[in-house]
Amino acid sequence: MMKSRWYVIAAGIGLGALLFSSCSRWFKPAAPKLAVVIVVDQMRYDYLVRFAGLFSGGFGKLLREGAVFTNAHHDHANTETAPGHATLLTGSHPSHHGIIGNNFYEPQIGRQVYCVDDSNFAVVKSDDKEAMNSPSPGGKSPHKLRRSTLGDWLKAKNPAAKVISIAGKDRSAILMAGFEAEAAYWFDASSGGFISSRYYLDALPEWAAQWNAARHAGRYYGKAWEKSHQEKDYFVSREDFFSAEGDGEHTTFPHEFATDEAASTNAIDRRFYEWLANTPFADALTLEFAQQAVQAEQLGADGTPDLLLIGLSATDLIGHDFGPLSQESENNLLRLDAELAKFFAFLEATVGLKNCVIALSADHGVLPLPEELRRRGFESARILYDEAFEEVKGVMREMQQEWRTNRRFLRAFGADIVLDFRVADSLGLSPAAFRSRVAAKLRTLSFVSDVFTRDELQATDGATCEFLEKQRHSFYPDRSTDLVLQLKPYYLVSEKSQGTTHGSPYEYDTHVPMIFWGERIKPGRIDSSHKTVDLAPTLAYLLHLDLSSLKSQKEGRGAVEYGVDGEVLKMVIKE
Ligand SMILES: [Zn+2]
Structure with missing residues (x-):
């Protein structure tokens, strides 16, 4: 007491x-x-x-x-x-401090923003020599951080x-x-x-x-x-x-x-x-x-x-x-x-x-x-951006045919996917059902191990796998998109034929x-x-x-x- x-x-x-x-x-x-x-x-x-x-x-x-x-x-x-x-x-966790990526999507403006950009500073x-005029496009501040x-x-x-x-x-x-x-x-x-x-x-x-x-x-x-x-x-x-x-x-x-x-x-x-x-x-x-x-x-x-x-x-x-x-x-x-x-x-x-x-x-x-991992016997791959993009477009075309629409209803910002719900409306699907249907299709991509919907990430039920909990810790409602792709382990989606990265x-x-x-x-x-x-x-x-x-x-x-x-x-x- x-x-x-x-x-x-x-x-x-x-x-x-x-x-x-x-x-x-x-x-x-x-x-x-x-x-x-x-x-x-x-x-x-x-x-x-x-x-x-x-x-x-x-x-x-x-x-x-x-x-x-x-x-x-x-x-x-x-x-x-x-x-x-x-x-x-x-x-x-990012789910509380709000910095879920170096860049993240801002729904109000429909594009990604950089985590410390602030034109007011x-x-x-x-x-x-003199104070620069405000607003300043190159300005920076911690204002997107949500915890002290x-x-x-x-x-x-x-x-x-x-x-x-x-x-x-x-x-x-x-x-x-x-x-x-x-x-x-x-x-x-x-x-x-x-x-x-x-x-x-x-x-x-x-x-x-x-x-x-x-x-x-x-x-x-x-x-x-x-x-x-x-x-x-x-x-x-x-x-x-x-x-x-x-x-x-x-x-x-x-x-x-x-x-x-x-x-x-x-x-x-x-x-x-x-x-x-x-x-x-x-x-x-x-x-x-x-x-x-x-x-x-x-x-x-x-x-x-x-x-x-x-x-x-x-x-x-x-x-x-x-x-x-x-x-x-x-x-x-x-x-x-x-x-x-x-x-x-x-x-x-x-x-x-x-x-x-x-x-x-x-x-x-x-x-x-990946080239080093492969010679050590790991199942690893470097997928170039263009190849990944073509594969995503291919899966979208299949969905367009199935749903008899020409609308491009999917925009990818790296692993973050934003959907256009006008297609869902015409199909009579709820936003959650639409997200779930698209996620199921995207799980067939050759370089993807799983796709999480914002409904799964927002739910508070017990996390069923290690990755769901980690994905939930990277979810911030105002900044997260409809779907998040998770790459296969040891897979790299890369803009060039050399080098490597992180983010998994x-x-x-x-x-x-x-x-x-x-x-x-x-x-x-x-x-x-x-x-x-x-x-x-x-x-x-x-x-x-x-x-x-x-x-x-x-x-x-x-x-x-x-x-x-x-x-x-x-x-x-x-x-
Ligand atoms: Zn770093």
């Missing part, structure tokens, strides 16, 4: 519950001065196993001294970058706390940051610097503008991406030349920026910065910029806990091009291991590592190249690292199964944020809720 009564009071007083809970801090170990969350984009869990013997830097330290979850998974089906980052920092660059983040919870309790997010990609930086952060910064391929949004700032702070003015990215001009380490260390990866990598030709080290093909007279231009973003050098720059942020913003310098969010995006771009079993992916991870060691040494010298808690995870994994509910896309490191963290391996929604609640607990009041709150900014789906992973915390 007491419990339910407190629940009601906590819900009633809302934010006050967060503030009230600070009274209990004197009975607990001190909160860390700085929490650092590192999200390595597209980092498969098995990298930690495959390269364990070679990790002597930052990954090595976390593996030796941290609490390492060996069986942590994203529990949603659409394993893309935006849902992954939002899930890690909101502690909620222009991008802020160093060279801005760890940073928002921290700021609600400690308004003096600083929250800074830095990533290679805008969606990673913004969706980790949430609503109340000082700023989210991301790499801008047109200038080679880090930029932000007017949502957070009117102008870049001086330290960031100065860092950009120093043109650090230009240091890498004329420098090739060479293979480091000895040849024998690459026995855990495949041969360097593999025709399904890269563009099919440039698949071997060293990788150089093709200056001779430069179309511009200004050699260090967008083309160079885009090349740079696809090398390990990009993450080295992100971590350098993060060091500037720690120093200039004095993160972790006082008794109020601060939060630093870092999104390392190069692993994703390299993985897309070369696949997870390439020497390029291995070399990138080995270089990142060394960069993380430098970053941790910097934290030790400034904040002191004993004052930090560090969490590391990934937004999703990735499928190995299968283990190769859901299984990610989840590591906690700090004074209050018990080192060791945890082999039981856990979900990535637990990362933010666990950090909230370490930062003395009261999760029970968060869970019960329904009030936030606009349509945003305070709430979490995950739990505190108490087994890793020293009490």
Whole structure:
């Protein structure tokens, strides 16, 4: 009875519950001065196993001294970058935080929108002289996010706390940051610097503008991406030349920026910065910029806990091009291991590592190249977009003949299908019956394992299979379409004949690292199964944020809720 009564009071007083809970801090170990969350984009869990013997830097330290979850998974089906980052920092599934894809359908406008686009908040660059006119087509904000983040919870309790997010990609930086952060910064391929949004700032702070003015990215001009380490260390990866990598030709080290093909007279231009973003050098720059942020913003310098969010995006771009079993992916991870060691040494010298808690995870994994899987005996296929599209059109033609209509009643946005119900009306079918009939036909597609209707995804009956539950966690009523296609395992629908991707509910896309490191963290391996929604609640607990009041709150900014789906992973915390 007491419990339910407190629940009601906590819900009633809302934010006050967060503030009230600070009274209990004197009975607990001190909160860390700085929490650092590192999200390595597209980092498969098995990298930690495959390269364990070679990790002597930052990954090595976390593996030796941290609490390492060996069986942590994203529990949603659409394993893309935006849902992954939002899930890690909101502690909620996409079905609650609303970011169900990098892009998602908006029925009101009848097309897809990008998850952080917001024309009301222009991008802020160093060279801005005057405020840009609103609306700004390139503007960005977190307004499509429907749940608050760890940073928002921290700021609600400690308004003096600083929250800074830095990533290679805008969606990673913004969706980790949430609503109340000082700023989210991301790499801008047109200038080679880090930029932000007017949502957070009117102008870049001086330290960031100065860092950009120093043109650090230009240091890498004329420098090739060479293979480091000895040849024998690459026995855990495949041969360097593999025709399904890269563009099919440039698949071997060293990788150089093709200056001779430069179309511009200004050699260090967008083309160079885009090349740079696809090398390990990009993450080295992100971590350098993060060091500037720690120093200039004095993160972790006082008794109020601060939060630093870092999104390392190069692993994703390299993985897309070369696949997870390439020497390029291995070399990138080995270089990142060394960069993380430098970053941790910097934290030790400034904040002191004993004052930090560090969490590391990934937004999703990735499928190995189908050509690699096939030679290993897997049933795997690369289906080109045009082939997939032709097959879908063929199935639609069959339905058109059967239903005696010429109307094109089906539009595909990737795996999301929008139906035109005028055909259903003429057949006298209810929308649900029409969806069910079309889904049954689409299940005959050669590359599809299942098709889910929004009726199935909206139902609240017990999930009958693993994938239905994951698909439900990727369903958001206002943004989900009529049908969702699920590819067969190890199948890839691809725009080109090389490279790979992610976005499925299968283990190769859901299984990610989840590591906690700090004074209050018990080192060791945890082999039981856990979900990535637990990362933010666990950090909230370490930062003395009261999760029970968060869970019960329904009030936030606009349509945003305070709430979490995950739990505190108490087994890793020293009490
Ligand atoms: Zn990603």
